[in-house]
Amino acid sequence: QVQLVQSGGEVKKPGAAVKVSCKASGYFFTTYAIHWVRQAAGQRLEWLGWINGGNGNTKYSQKFQGRVTFTRDTSASTAYMDLSILRSEDTAIYFCARGRYSNWTFDLWGQGSLVTVSS
């Protein structure tokens, strides 16, 4: 079955970091990119960036540059997102989404991981 399965929800304190995983199955992991998109309550979807599943190259939205890091483990077909220096405004559902290299269209999504930042 072609799917992306994400790690569970997390509760973090301001200033901490969070790591979310996204495990792919049913397709060749290295032939697609993985994008990260978040959705805060009542807000529009927001793109954080993407990682090339093959060579590991990354591209980050300038808004998150310096605070977010994408990595991947090809042997486990898993992508990871690290977000540091968390603030309350980072409370959101974080989605991973598969994208083709030829266009930035998200044809497969993970179920989402709720990250709550609260003191």
Add this chain to the structure above:
Amino acid sequence: DIQMTQSPSSLSASMGDRVTITCRASQSIDNYLNWYQQKAGKAPNLLISGASTLQTGVPSRFSGSGSGTDFTLTIISLQPEDFAVYYCQQSYSLPLTFGGGTKVEIK
């Protein structure tokens, strides 16, 4: 960054109605426009890519049109499973950006 503006932000419609949602880009994006459907508590699902290409498995009552800055998603004969939030997304340039969403509710 390219700003994407959707209208309306919400609408009420009855089953069998024809529904039209518009999406406007702050600059020309050719046909690099995608539409997603999101149901409550779920991830978005790709409906249409390249402004008008229906994805496999998406019912033919959905259609997309437009190019440049103005785009439309049309649903003919609304079905119960179509009540959801719809988002447009430009895939023309980074950072990728989404519209604010249109919530389609039951009248």
